[in-house]
C-alpha cells in the first residue's frame with residue numbers, strides 16, 4: 001500500500017522538465033503518462049516515473065524536488081540550518097557523520113537553489129524597492145587567505161531590512177604589513193596578477209543598475225566611499241537622491257546606515273566563513289557567493305526582521321511573502337534555470353564562473369544531467 005507521503009498520492013508534475021520541450025515554460029494543454037516506478041534506498045522508496053506525451057522525455061517526481069539525484073536527501077535541510085547557524089563545513093561534516101566534500105557539494109547545491117529562489121522573488125521585490133530608502137555598504141572579508149581580501153557589497157531596505165542583492169569584488173591587500181608580507185604580496189602578484197582597482201566601481205554600478213529603477217525617485221544611503229560616487233555618476237540616474245554618512249559616525253540604531261550595519265553584523269554572526277581570524281574562511285570566491293546566497297534567503301524569508309518583534313520577516317515587511325517561511329518551504333520545490341530571467345552576473349554566479357586566481361586547477365560546476 002502507498003504511504004500517505006508517497007509521491008504518487010500527492011504529486012502532480014507542474015511542467016515538462018525538458019528545457020527544449022514546448023511545455024517547459026507553459027504547461028497549458030500539456031499531457032504526460034505515468035510510466036511505472038523505480039526503487040531507491042532513501043524514503044519514500046517507491047518513486048513514480050512519468051513520460052511527456054510531447055517530447056517523450058522520461059522523468060519522475062524527484063525531477064521536481066530540490067533533492068534530485070541525492071543519495072542522502074535527508075541531509076539537505078539540516079545542512080542548510082547548520083550553515084546559517086555559524087558552523088564550519090568540517091564541523092557540519094562531523095555532526096552528521098559524513099565527509100567534508102559532501103557538505104561542500106550540498107552547500108553548492110543549496111547556494112544555486114537560493115540564487116534561483118531569490119531571482120524568482122525579484123519581480124515582486126523590485127516594484128516595492130522605491131517605497132523606502134535603500135542602504136548600501138561593503139563588508140571586508142577574504143577567501144583563500146589574508147593576501148586575497150574581498151568586499152561583499154550589499155543593498156538592503158532601510159526599514160524592511162530586505163536584502164535585494166549583493167556583489168563580491170576582489171581587492172588588493174592593503175593596510176599595515178611587515179616587510180616580509182610586502183615581499184610575499186609582490187611575489188604573488190608577479191605570479192598570478194593583481195586585482196583590478198577599478199573593479200569595485202564597476203561592480204557597484206552594475207549592482208545599482210540591476211536593482212534600482214532608473215526613473216522612480218529613491219533615496220540611496222551610503223558612506224563616503226569615492227567608488228560609490230563615481231558609480232552613481234556613471235549611471236546617470238537622476239531620480240536617485242544620494243545621502244552619505246561618514247563611516248566614523250557611531251553605528252547605533254540611529255545611524256542612517258543602520259540596516260546595512262546590522263545586516264553585516266548578522267553575516268559575521270551566522271556564517272563561519274566571515275568571522276574574524278577564523279580558519280573556516282572560504283577557500284574560493286565562488287564558495288563565498290553560494291554561502292551568501294543561502295544566508296540572504298534565510299535572512300529575507302525565514303529569520304525575523306527584528307528579535308524584539310519576532311513575527312515579521314523582511315520579505316513580509318516589503319510584501320514579497322505573506323508569512324514567515326521555514327527551511328522546509330524554502331526547499332519545497334526545485335526551480336529551473338531556463339524558466340527564470342537572470343541578470344548576467346547572477347547567471348554567472350549560478351554556473352560557478354567566479355574563479356579564484358589563487359586556486360590552481362579549480363573544479364568548475366559543469367551541468368550534465370541537471371541544470
Ligand SMILES: [Zn+2]
Pocket residue numbers: 016017018021022023024052053054055056057
Ligand atoms: Zn516534454
